[in-house]
Amino acid sequence: MSAKIILVVCDGLGDRPIKDIGFRTPLEASRKPSMDFIAANGVCGIMDPIAPGVRPGSAPAHLAIFGYNPYEYYKGRGVFEALGIGIDVKPGDLTFRVNLATVDDNLMVIDRRAGRIGGDDSRILFQLLDEELRIPGVELRFYPGVEHRGVLVIRGEGLSWLVSDTDPERDGAPILVCKPLDGSVEAKRTAELVNRISMDAYRILSKAEVNRRRFSEGKLQANALLIRGASFYEPIPRVTERYGLKACCIAGGPLYKGVARYVGMDVIDVKGATGTYESDFKAKVDACVKALESYDLIYLHFKATDLAGEDGNYRRKIELIERIDDALYMIIDKVEDYVIALTADHSTPCSIRTHSADPVPIAIAGPDVRVDDIGRFEERVCSKGGLGRIRGLDLMPILLDIVNLTHKYGA
Amino acid sequence: MSAKIILVVCDGLGDRPIKDIGFRTPLEASRKPSMDFIAANGVCGIMDPIAPGVRPGSAPAHLAIFGYNPYEYYKGRGVFEALGIGIDVKPGDLTFRVNLATVDDNLMVIDRRAGRIGGDDSRILFQLLDEELRIPGVELRFYPGVEHRGVLVIRGEGLSWLVSDTDPERDGAPILVCKPLDGSVEAKRTAELVNRISMDAYRILSKAEVNRRRFSEGKLQANALLIRGASFYEPIPRVTERYGLKACCIAGGPLYKGVARYVGMDVIDVKGATGTYESDFKAKVDACVKALESYDLIYLHFKATDLAGEDGNYRRKIELIERIDDALYMIIDKVEDYVIALTADHSTPCSIRTHSADPVPIAIAGPDVRVDDIGRFEERVCSKGGLGRIRGLDLMPILLDIVNLTHKYGA
Numbered sequence: 001m002s003a004k005i006i007l008v009v010c011d012g013l014g015d016r017p018i019k020d021i022g023f024r025t026p027l028e029a030s031r032k033p034s035m036d037f038i039a040a041n042g043v044c045g046i047m048d049p050i051a052p053g054v055r056p057g058s059a060p061a062h063l064a065i066f067g068y069n070p071y072e073y074y075k076g077r078g079v080f081e082a083l084g085i086g087i088d089v090k091p092g093d094l095t096f097r098v099n100l101a102t103v104d105d106n107l108m109v110i111d112r113r114a115g116r117i118g119g120d121d122s123r124i125l126f127q128l129l130d131e132e133l134r135i136p137g138v139e140l141r142f143y144p145g146v147e148h149r150g151v152l153v154i155r156g157e158g159l160s161w162l163v164s165d166t167d168p169e170r171d172g173a174p175i176l177v178c179k180p181l182d183g184s185v186e187a188k189r190t191a192e193l194v195n196r197i198s199m200d201a202y203r204i205l206s207k208a209e210v211n212r213r214r215f216s217e218g219k220l221q222a223n224a225l226l227i228r229g230a231s232f233y234e235p236i237p238r239v240t241e242r243y244g245l246k247a248c249c250i251a252g253g254p255l256y257k258g259v260a261r262y263v264g265m266d267v268i269d270v271k272g273a274t275g276t277y278e279s280d281f282k283a284k285v286d287a288c289v290k291a292l293e294s295y296d297l298i299y300l301h302f303k304a305t306d307l308a309g310e311d312g313n314y315r316r317k318i319e320l321i322e323r324i325d326d327a328l329y330m331i332i333d334k335v336e337d338y339v340i341a342l343t344a345d346h347s348t349p350c351s352i353r354t355h356s357a358d359p360v361p362i363a364i365a366g367p368d369v370r371v372d373d374i375g376r377f378e379e380r381v382c383s384k385g386g387l388g389r390i391r392g393l394d395l396m397p398i399l400l401d402i403v404n405l406t407h408k409y410g411a
Numbered sequence: 412m413s414a415k416i417i418l419v420v421c422d423g424l425g426d427r428p429i430k431d432i433g434f435r436t437p438l439e440a441s442r443k444p445s446m447d448f449i450a451a452n453g454v455c456g457i458m459d460p461i462a463p464g465v466r467p468g469s470a471p472a473h474l475a476i477f478g479y480n481p482y483e484y485y486k487g488r489g490v491f492e493a494l495g496i497g498i499d500v501k502p503g504d505l506t507f508r509v510n511l512a513t514v515d516d517n518l519m520v521i522d523r524r525a526g527r528i529g530g531d532d533s534r535i536l537f538q539l540l541d542e543e544l545r546i547p548g549v550e551l552r553f554y555p556g557v558e559h560r561g562v563l564v565i566r567g568e569g570l571s572w573l574v575s576d577t578d579p580e581r582d583g584a585p586i587l588v589c590k591p592l593d594g595s596v597e598a599k600r601t602a603e604l605v606n607r608i609s610m611d612a613y614r615i616l617s618k619a620e621v622n623r624r625r626f627s628e629g630k631l632q633a634n635a636l637l638i639r640g641a642s643f644y645e646p647i648p649r650v651t652e653r654y655g656l657k658a659c660c661i662a663g664g665p666l667y668k669g670v671a672r673y674v675g676m677d678v679i680d681v682k683g684a685t686g687t688y689e690s691d692f693k694a695k696v697d698a699c700v701k702a703l704e705s706y707d708l709i710y711l712h713f714k715a716t717d718l719a720g721e722d723g724n725y726r727r728k729i730e731l732i733e734r735i736d737d738a739l740y741m742i743i744d745k746v747e748d749y750v751i752a753l754t755a756d757h758s759t760p761c762s763i764r765t766h767s768a769d770p771v772p773i774a775i776a777g778p779d780v781r782v783d784d785i786g787r788f789e790e791r792v793c794s795k796g797g798l799g800r801i802r803g804l805d806l807m808p809i810l811l812d813i814v815n816l817t818h819k820y821g822a
Contacts, residue, residue, distance in 0.1 A: 016779050023782070050820060052801055053808020057821030070821065077822040229822060351779060355819055357812035358781065380781055380797055389799030 003245070003403040004338040005297045006288060006331060009065065010324060011058065011256075012306025014347025014360040014379055018314050026308075026317040026350065027361070028378045032325035035363075035377035037332045038342045042365030044374040045387025047395065048357070049346050055357045056392075058306075061345040062259045064392030066239065066299075076161045076231025082151045083261040084254030087143050089233045094154040094161060094190065097229040100125060100205075100222035101148070107175045107202070107224070109168055114222035118147040121210050125222055126150050132204050135196060145254065152227060154193065160186035165228035166198050175224060194227055201225035238264025239297065243400055246294070250287050251301035252279045260299055275303040277320070281327035289330060292338070309348025317350060339366035339402055341395065342377060362387060362395070368402055414656070414814040415749040416708045417699060417742060420476065421735060422469065422667075423717025425758025425771040425790055429725050437719075437728040437761065438772070439789045443736035446774075446788035448743045449753045453776030455785040456798025458806065459768070460757050466768045467803075469717075472756040473670045475803030477650065477710075487572045487642025493562045494672040495665030498554050500644045505570045505601065507563040508640040509553070510578065511536060511616075511633035518586045518613070518635070520579055525633035529558040532621050536633055537561050543615050546607060556665065563638060565604065571597035576639035577609050586635060605638055612636035649675025650708065654811055657705070661698050662712035663690045671710060686714040688731070692738035700741060703749070720759025728761060750777035750813055752806065753788060773798060773806070779813055 015025040022029075048054070049061040050070065059080050060070030078095035089095060100122060102111040117125075126144040133140055138156035145151060162181040168174065178194035180187030202224050205211060211221040239247045241264075249260030249267045252275030257267045270287045272280025284300060291298045302324050308317035334340060344360035361382035363374075372386035383389070390398070400406050426436040433440075459465070460472035461481065470491050471481030489506035500506060511533060513522040528536075537555040544551055549567035556562060573592040579585065589605035591598030613635050616622060622632040650658045652675075660671030660678045663686030668678045681698045683691025692713065699711045713735050719728035745751060755771035772793035774785075783797035794800070801809070811817050 017781060025781075046797075046799065051808070052805035053810075053812045053817060055812060055817045055819045057819050060821035074821050349779075352815055356815075357808065357817055380783055383783070383797040383799060384795065389801070 003296055003405055004292060005245070005399050005403060006300060006334065006338060006340045007065070007297065007399070008300045008328065008340065008342045009062070009302070010305045010321070010344050011301065011303045012309045012346060012348030012355065013321070013344035014358050015309065015314070015317070016347070016349040016351055016356070016358060018350060021314065025379055026314050026321060028380070030318045030321040030325070032321055032377065034325045034328040034332050035342060036375060038335065038340055038365045039363040039377040039382065040375040041335050041371060042340070042363045043370050043372050043387050044361065044363045044377070044382040044385025045390055046359035046379065046383045047343060047362045047390050047392060048359050049392040051391060052359070053357050055355050056346045057355070058255060058345055059259055061392060062256065063263070065343070065345060065395055066259070066263050067242070067393065067396030068236065068263060069393060073236055077229035077255070078151065078231030079233040080231070080255050080258030080262060081145065081229065082143070082153065082258065084256070084258030085143065085145045085151060087151055087153065089153065090155070091234050092155070093233045094159045095231045095233060096152040096227050098142070098150045098152045099148050099167065099226040100150065101224045101226045102220040102222060103175060103202070103224040109171050109173055109175060109224070109226070111220050112167070112171055112226060113148040115220035116147050117220070117222045121214065121222070122148060122150070124210050125205060125208060128208055129201055129204060129225070133197065133200050135193065138193065140197065148222070152197070158186050158189055160184055160190045161230045161232035162187045163191045163194060163230050166194065167226035167228040175226065178227065190230070198225060198227060236263065240264055243297070243396070244405055245296040247297035247299065248291050248295045249299045249301070250284050250291065251275065251299070251303070253301070253303045256301045256303070265299060266295070277304050277307060277316070279304060281324050282330070285327040285330045292334070306348050309350050310353050312350045312353045314350040335365040337367065339364065339369070339399060341399055343395070359389065362390070364399065364402065366402065414707060414816055415703060416656070416810050416814060417711060417745065417749060417751045418476070418708065418810070419711045419739065419751065419753045420473070421713045421716045421732070421755050423720040423757060423759030423766065424732070424755035425769050426720065426725070426728070427758070427760040427762055427767070427769060429761060432725065436790055437725050437732060439791070441729045441732040441736070443732055443788065445736045445739040445743050446753060447786060449746065449751055449776045450774040450788040450793065451786040452746050452782060453751070453774040454781050454783050454798050455772065455774045455788070455793040455796025456801055457770035457790065457794045458754060458773045458801050458803060459770050460803040462802060463770070464768045466766050467757040468766070469666060469756055470670055472803060473667065474674070476754070476756060476806055477670070477674050478653070478804065478807030479647065479674060480804060484647055488640035488666070489562065489642030490644040491642070491666050491669030491673060492556065492640065493554070493564065493669065495667070495669030496554065496556050496562065498562055498564065500564065501566070502645050503566070504644045505565040505572060506642045506644060507638050509561045509563045510637040511559045511561065512635045512637045513631040513633065514586060514613070514635040520582050520584055520586060520637070522631050523578065523582055523637060524559040526631035527558050528631070528633045532625065532633065533559065533561070535621050536616060536619060539619055540612055540615060540636070544608065544611050546604065549604065551608070559633070563608070569597050569600055571595055571601045572641045572643035573598045574602045574605060574641050577605065578637035578639040586637065589638065601641070609636060609638060647674065651675055654708070654807070655816055656707040658708035658710065659702050659706045660710045660712070661695050661702065662686065662710070662714070664712070664714045667712045667714070676710060677706070688715050688718060688727070690715060692735050693741070696738040696741045703745070717759045720761050721764050723761045723764045725761040746776040748778065750775065750780070750810060752810055754806070770800065773801070775810065775813065777813065
């Protein structure tokens with residue numbers, strides 16, 4: 001058989017029983033023939049992305065699913081966002097996610113997203129910071145991202161990623177003071193640096209021509225920077241070398257592209273893949289089919305299910321599951337030749353609007369798989385499947401073994 | 412939902428199939444509507460208290476169930492007994508369980524329990540030891556416990572808990588010589604100390620007025636001390652700080668109260684709760700219901716099932732399961748608002764009369780739980796439940812996640 005693997009991850013797919021739909025989960029309440037086909041033609045189970053009872057962030061969960069122990073390889077989120085928007089991050093770089101925001105004269109946050117500023121205004125302001133914000137002893141770089149978002153890279157000696165965010169995570173609160181998260185000299189120094197950047201950015205942005213114009217137009221000024229997700233980048237072993245597989249990523253959200261780049265996957269840009277509700281799911285699955293020609297491992301990510309969970313909108317979650325299922329119809333016949341693994345990176349129950357540690361369903365279909373009697377891709381039914389209860393870190397070894405790419409341990 | 416958790420632990424509940432009752436376990440042969448109700452309204456599974464194939468002692472099993480890795484936090488049993496009877500143990504104290512025993516002139520043990528001496532006789536003898544047994548360089552304290560039992564605390568520098576017991580664990584054998592269990596100077600010194608205490612105690616007890624009187628009354632003299640369960644006490648993080656939950660313990664046996672105090676739970680004393688066959692189960696469940704007013708985590712322990720297992724008496728085990736079940740009827744309606752977890756700390760099969768590593772059943776009921784199709788709280792049926800096979804250390808994180816007290820790992 002061919003050693004090709006399609007790994008489909010529906011973000012935040014798992015859920016808890018919802019009273020309004022008869023104590024079913026959105027998955028259980030969905031019409032999803034493609035997903036059920038994969039379950040029926042595969043071996044099913046449930047998976048703790050990190051470990052039982054551990055609520056996974058998306059980045060560490062993906063690292064685990066890709067076979068990288070997050071407790072070893074996860075050093076903050078910023079680097080994934082940076083890699084996700086294509087920044088050429090260098091070993092030793094300290095990276096942060098930043099927001100352009102609106103604050104009043106007392107540095108109280110009026111809008112964490114400066115009215116979702118974007119386009120030229122955002123680009124010009126990040127360029128201004130990149131040109132004017134200078135601190136002796138370190139190199140600072142600012143890059144625009146999507147809408148109000150951007151990335152800050154600090155290059156220099158003696159830095160640490162163990163510092164807190166300046167983002168208060170809600171409007172009406174002041175910009176926070178960045179604090180060291182351990183007792184090291186490096187964290188102390190980095191926190192001081194971040195606070196200085198925070199103040200200098202306010203000074204530079206307040207005087208920017210763009211903001212004067214926005215003010216005269218009655219728009220929110222982007223006069224401050226919220227800094228978060230400190231992250232240290234060092235290169236790690238690539239999937240290609242570790243597994244002997246040429247791997248690619250098809251995703252809309254920058255974070256997921258970033259994690260994929262971090263582990264050495266190629267990122268295939270797909271028109272219409274946005275990581276939002278409106279993302280073109282069919283275009284992504286179409287790209288996946290094409291990628292089978294040149295890649296051995298294709299990671300296909302759908303973000304929208306997680307967004308519906310965070311919105312607490314189970315009807316939308318069901319609708320999105322059904323739309324993703326519809327798109328997946330194009331690849332279900334691939335189980336004759338290839339391995340398809342279908343799962344999630346974590347649960348995002350609509351009832352709590354955030355990630356939970358509830359295990360996610362997992363189905364692995366393809367030739368040579370011990371197909372079990374489970375025919376529905378759902379949290380509870382899959383718990384009775386032939387895989388039992390596994391962990392995220394188990395997944396890649398299991399997939400590699402099915403396609404006979406594992407090596408004997410001992411003799 | 413309210414973040415309250417009731418954790419019910421029936422000691423030694425798990426068992427192996429017994430031929431005389433149709434190859435069923437005592438649980439499988441019991442009429443237990445309350446336990447089955449919890450299973451039916453919950454998600455079920457089986458649990459290895461420590462790990463598959465590891466026979467758990469009660470103390471390390473409880474530590475694991477409370478979320479404390481026993482390989483890190485378990486340092487001998489004595490400290491739990493000491494805390495259990497309310498001794499104010501200090502950091503660095505070396506504690507032992509001791510028995511008053513009867514030996515002959517050759518130090519052969521005639522009765523390990525000195526005819527189950529207790530009451531004033533026992534109290535006076537422990538007081539005598541406390542006053543008269545002095546060894547330069549260390550402080551020795553003796554405390555009476557239940558019946559023939561007591562606690563020895565050694566305070567001083569350079570001590571170790573890695574020493575063997577002097578208790579031969581059977582009558583007709585000599586008092587054992589305490590030996591160091593590793594090559595350290597501390598263990599060697601502690602073993603020498605224990606042997607000296609052993610000899611001095613014999614000398615002091617042999618001359619005691621109480622024993623002269625007992626001799627004249629034809630009673631067994633309590634003329635020796637059996638020393639076991641060396642244990643080192645150092646404070647550990649409390650459940651309150653670790654989990655943000657106010658926790659209490661409702662138990663009869665001193666060991667269980669001791670483990671609960673060790674992890675920082677309040678101990679609620681219940682009249683009639685004795686940790687024996689005759690314990691007032693209903694009074695305990697009643698206290699549990701009351702405790703819901705002021706506590707977030709209530710650990711409710713029943714010892715009797717373990718005693719029946721150790722007696723090899725499956726009929727009694729069945730009867731006790733049914734009596735406990737009857738008492739639990741008072742709390743089953745709490746699953747509408749609170750989380751109830753029902754499990755055991757280990758199996759005590761009647762056939763082997765001691766602990767085994769057979770996994771124990773576990774059921775977790777309450778709002779927001781992925782209720783599965785299991786309706787009987789039994790070892791084999793629960794193994795088909797939605798939880799799959801978990802470990803003791805997984806339990807607390809899973810419970811905390813259900814009540815949304817976990818924090819996201821990474822972003």
